Amino acid sequence: MKNVIVYGPGCKRCEAAREMVEAAARKLGVEVQVSKETDYARIAMAGVASTPGIAIDGRLVHAGGLPKEADVEAWLSA
Template sequence: MTIDVKVYGPGCKRCDTTAQMVADAAAKLGAEVSVEKVTDYAAIAMAGVVSTPGISINGKLVHAGGLPDDAALEGWLSDAR
């Protein structure tokens, strides 16, 4: 099963880094992920993200504001399997 991950943000360096962190954590876990960057401000607001970057996994917002913790990211992806 592919895990659907969305990274919300305006396309800044932190957002790019967050997307790469998701890909790296998925590779470490051997999980298949689909990572989509969402840069549309209306879509970001509708997702409930008030501080970027934000991350949703399979439609559930799990993080907003700053870079995520590696261990937490791996936990979120493991839980989504």
């Protein structure tokens, strides 16, 4: 199981990023546990300068804007 954290204040883009991760996981048959981090101090400590940010298994893979679907699938496949 992959642990995914979506960093952001809860805006529409952050919610869309979470939905992208869940949809890609379903498509690939990958089991994920998605959590959201909305605390600004924790977002900054994770190295996210622009939201939404996405971390997979403790590694920050994206920050700022919505990622490409192909990128999300590649991150989950690795």
